[in-house]
Amino acid sequence: MTNDELDRRIEFIIEQQAQFSADIEVMREVHAADTKLLKEESKLVKEQIRGLNDAVTAVVGMVGRLSIAQEGTEDKAAELRAHADRRFAELAEAQARTEERLNVFIDVVERHLSGNGDNGSGAPS
16 A cells, blocks of 8 residues: 555544544534423423322322212202101191091081080081
């Protein structure tokens, strides 16, 4: 191999090394930019996860409170139904007593009108 060929090969190798160094520098810059972007996106994702966790916790709390409120409502409804049932039973008893008294009154009026209720004088009073 001649000196010219050797010089050209050395020059080629030096140019390749220079190109590799430039490419590596560009890769470092891209890597640094990607790392920065990844950190920012990771921070945003963590904030979003925190927000979602807070939202889920709030929803679970609301569901718990609604469940307790529903149980209270069911208890109150059962209590009101029992009260209404007692009141209807009392009303039915009162109606039955009123009906008995009304029948007694009707009997007295019918006897009086038919003359069976006279006081012995024969004249209606």
